[in-house]
Amino acid sequence: MPSVLAVLSFVISTVLSASIPLHTRWNEPSFAPTHGANFPISDPTHGTDFNIHDPSIIRAGDTYYAYSVGHHIVIHSAPSLSGPWKRVGTVLEKDSVIPKGDRKAPWAPTVLHAKGKYYCYYSVSQSGSRNSAIGVATSLTPGAGQWTDHGVVAQSGKGPGSGGIPFDRANTIDPSVVIGEGGKAYLTFGSFWTGIWQVPLGDNLISLDFKKPAQAKHLVSDAPAAAGSVPEPLNSDPHGPNPVEGSFISYTAPWYYLWFSYGNCCDFDPKNLPPAGTEYSIRVGRSKSPRGPFLDREGKDLANGGGAVVYGSNGDTYAPGGQQVLKDGDTDILYYHYLNKTIGYSFNDARLGFNPLKYVDGWPVAV
Numbered sequence: 491m492p493s494v495l496a497v498l499s500f501v502i503s504t505v506l507s508a509s510i511p512l513h514t515r516w517n518e519p520s521f522a523p524t525h526g527a528n529f530p531i532s533d534p535t536h537g538t539d540f541n542i543h544d545p546s547i548i549r550a551g552d553t554y555y556a557y558s559v560g561h562h563i564v565i566h567s568a569p570s571l572s573g574p575w576k577r578v579g580t581v582l583e584k585d586s587v588i589p590k591g592d593r594k595a596p597w598a599p600t601v602l603h604a605k606g607k608y609y610c611y612y613s614v615s616q617s618g619s620r621n622s623a624i625g626v627a628t629s630l631t632p633g634a635g636q637w638t639d640h641g642v643v644a645q646s647g648k649g650p651g652s653g654g655i656p657f658d659r660a661n662t663i664d665p666s667v668v669i670g671e672g673g674k675a676y677l678t679f680g681s682f683w684t685g686i687w688q689v690p691l692g693d694n695l696i697s698l699d700f701k702k703p704a705q706a707k708h709l710v711s712d713a714p715a716a717a718g719s720v721p722e723p724l725n726s727d728p729h730g731p732n733p734v735e736g737s738f739i740s741y742t743a744p745w746y747y748l749w750f751s752y753g754n755c756c757d758f759d760p761k762n763l764p765p766a767g768t769e770y771s772i773r774v775g776r777s778k779s780p781r782g783p784f785l786d787r788e789g790k791d792l793a794n795g796g797g798a799v800v801y802g803s804n805g806d807t808y809a810p811g812g813q814q815v816l817k818d819g820d821t822d823i824l825y826y827h828y829l830n831k832t833i834g835y836s837f838n839d840a841r842l843g844f845n846p847l848k849y850v851d852g853w854p855v856a857v
């Protein structure tokens with residue numbers, strides 16, 4: 491869950507490295523506003539009035555279900571992506587069983603339908619800390635009332651399993667799961683610190699199948715130097731901002747696409763917006779393997795600062811991010827949260843937006 495954490499960890503890391511002025515950081519080549527400009531787009535955001543952050547949406551029959559941060563992970567349903575969206579209940583009946591972070595209102599859930607069950611991966615953390623955990627709950631139905639919380643899948647910072655690569659340097663939030671060939675599943679996660687990592691999941695999809703460090707893939711980072719040094723402090727990243735988060739992997743033959751959000755996510759001051767192009771945008775790389783490496787349009791590895799912008803601020807739309815891709819019949823739909831410049835820039839102003847995707851030379855374009 492990007493949100494407040496991203497902002498705080500950025501602020502904290504900036505303060506701790508005060509000898510390097512902020513504008514210098516933002517002017518590093520990969521932070522240059524032009525990095526994100528001129529993404530191809532043929533249609534603006536299909537907007538809604540549904541307030542949400544980091545949406546995860548599935549379709550079951552004719553009903554769409556959206557899962558999001560909120561007390562006990564909130565579930566909404568609707569007859570179409572445009573709405574009307576109605577609150578139907580929560581995933582958890584009580585606080586997460588994981589004794590960490592914001593267990594009352596876990597962040598950035600991702601729901602997966604696989605092997606006859608619904609899996610809801612969620613994260614518990616605190617703003618500006620990587621003492622975090624990814625948990626999972628399962629249910630036979632997508633709505634409320636039948637979920638079982640299984641607790642920790644992976645954790646960073648403190649607790650069993652947090653000592654080795656990648657958990658000694660990563661932040662276990664923003665989980666998503668991709669199922670590759672032969673049904674092998676992988677958990678992809680991360681925010682700030684060393685960016686996005688991936689580890690194999692067991693066949694039960696609720697625990698890791700992780701025995702040696704080489705099974706951990708470092709998939710996205712804007713600060714390559716950060717990968718080499720351990721351990722990262724819990725409450726700040728001395729390498730400065732590495733604002734990549736919200737990863738999600740979609741598959742449209744023959745490519746796996748790794749989507750992520752880049753930049754400043756939220757809590758904008760309309761009188762003092764960050765330099766254009768440094769606010770959230772939606773970026774992508776692709777690979778023939780769910781394990782990467784994922785390369786952008788120019789052939790640059792996302793693990794080394796790559797990432798082609800597929801969608802960013804345009805028209806009324808500001809700072810789109812927290813994206814995932816829904817397979818809706820024959821159409822892939824990119825959905826995300828965004829701010830409407832004519833409405834407001836605060837955290838709670840974020841709403842659901844979406845664009846169908848078309849693929850040009852194997853690269854997704856929002857239409």
Ligand SMILES: *[C@@H]1O[C@H](CO)[C@@H](O)[C@H](O)[C@H]1NC(C)=O
Pocket residue numbers: 534535536537538806807830831832833
């Ligand atoms: C933004 O809000 C204005 C005013 O309510 C509305 O006309 C416009 O369609 C909205 N745009 C988006 C992308 O939501």
